[in-house]
Amino acid sequence: xxxxxxxxxxxxxxxxxxxxxxxxxxxxxxxxxxxxxxxxxxxxxxxxxxxxxxxxxxxxx
Amino acid sequence: xxxxxxxxxxxxxxxxxxxxxxxxxxxxxxxxxxxxxxxxxxxxxxxxxxxxxxxxxxxxxxxxxxxxxxxxxxxxxxxxxxxxxxxxxxxxxxxxxxxxxxxxxxxxxxxxxxxxxxxxxxxxxxxxxxxxxxxxxxxxxxxxxxxxxxxxxxxxxxxxxxxxxxxxxxxxxxxxxxxxxxxxxxxxxxxxxxxxxxxxxxxxxxxxxxxxxxxxxxxxxxxxxxxxxxxxxxxxxxxxxxxxxxxxxxxxxxxxxxxxxxxxxxxxxxxxxxxxxxxx
Numbered sequence: 417x418x419x420x421x422x423x424x425x426x427x428x429x430x431x432x433x434x435x436x437x438x439x440x441x442x443x444x445x446x447x448x449x450x451x452x453x454x455x456x457x458x459x460x461x462x463x464x465x466x467x468x469x470x471x472x473x474x475x476x477x
Numbered sequence: 478x479x480x481x482x483x484x485x486x487x488x489x490x491x492x493x494x495x496x497x498x499x500x501x502x503x504x505x506x507x508x509x510x511x512x513x514x515x516x517x518x519x520x521x522x523x524x525x526x527x528x529x530x531x532x533x534x535x536x537x538x539x540x541x542x543x544x545x546x547x548x549x550x551x552x553x554x555x556x557x558x559x560x561x562x563x564x565x566x567x568x569x570x571x572x573x574x575x576x577x578x579x580x581x582x583x584x585x586x587x588x589x590x591x592x593x594x595x596x597x598x599x600x601x602x603x604x605x606x607x608x609x610x611x612x613x614x615x616x617x618x619x620x621x622x623x624x625x626x627x628x629x630x631x632x633x634x635x636x637x638x639x640x641x642x643x644x645x646x647x648x649x650x651x652x653x654x655x656x657x658x659x660x661x662x663x664x665x666x667x668x669x670x671x672x673x674x675x676x677x678x679x680x681x682x683x684x685x686x687x688x689x690x691x692x693x694x695x696x697x698x699x700x701x702x703x704x705x706x707x708x709x710x711x712x713x714x715x716x717x718x719x720x721x722x723x724x725x726x727x728x729x730x731x732x733x734x735x736x737x738x739x740x741x742x743x744x745x746x747x748x749x750x751x752x753x754x755x756x757x
Contacts, residue, residue, distance in 0.1 A: 423598065442609040443612075
């Protein structure tokens with residue numbers, strides 16, 4: 417059985433599976449998207465953020 | 478054709494029942510204004526009741542009844558419409574279902590299952606993105622109603638626990654209200670914990686009201702009418718409201734008097750490592 421048929425038969429065939437799969441996927445996607453964008457932001461602004469330069473100004477007791 | 482058979486059998490006679498010797502058909506009882514039967518057309522799903530819609534207008538002619546029979550007049554001569562069959566030279570043309578339609582077979586999907594899977598994948602992906610976007614829209618909108626970080630920072634009070642000796646009360650102002658903080662002695666803790674709290678007016682255990690037994694933190698507002706109770710007073714060694722005589726015990730629970738509820742416990746955190754308490 418091809419990949420497309422497997423996908424159709426496991427996920428799409430029943431709406432009771434398809435809709436929860438979409439919502440679960442949306443949940444996972446939003447977390448992953450958030451993590452990815454934060455990572456990209458931190459990489460892009462490396463050395464400019466407080467958490468990067470904190471060690472230069474704050475001395476741990 | 479035009480012979481009437483007199484018999485008792487019910488027959489449907491044609492509207493033209495007789496022909497004159499001149500060849501004109503005679504139909505004396507034809508009602509030219511007859512309407513169709515009320516209801517749904519004439520019984521097989523099309524045609525509305527009422528007069529026929531395809532009757533030519535009066536100016537184009539029409540049928541009238543005269544004394545000598547039906548008279549049909551036509552004043553307009555519409556062009557003849559209909560199917561013109563082309564005579565091709567072929568003796569036998571190739572029979573095709575729809576000869577004008579090009580052959581699309583090479584554009585069709587090779588495998589219907591793949592096509593279907595791809596279509597549903599796109600549907601699902603769009604639904605996933607839409608659900609994610611809708612969730613973000615709602616949460617971000619709700620977040621605009623939340624207090625900002627500077628407001629939250631202003632709404633907190635931090636104090637040094639070492640400044641309150643054991644057995645002493647401290648009253649601080651927090652969000653415009655007094656907050657009682659009592660550093661309780663072991664005797665007071667024992668008294669608060671051993672009380673039969675299930676029979677009180679507002680049953681609440683001392684464990685539920687304190688995070689650490691030696692520190693009791695409460696809003697200093699009487700739950701009756703909002704006076705500020707006096708500390709270390711009253712019949713139960715706790716607080717006493719001078720306005721209407723409510724007595725609170727050493728855990729801030731109402732024991733006597735008109736107040737309906739225990740003194741409210743605000744949200745607070747105790748940082749033991751630094752000896753600090755944050756209220757709010």
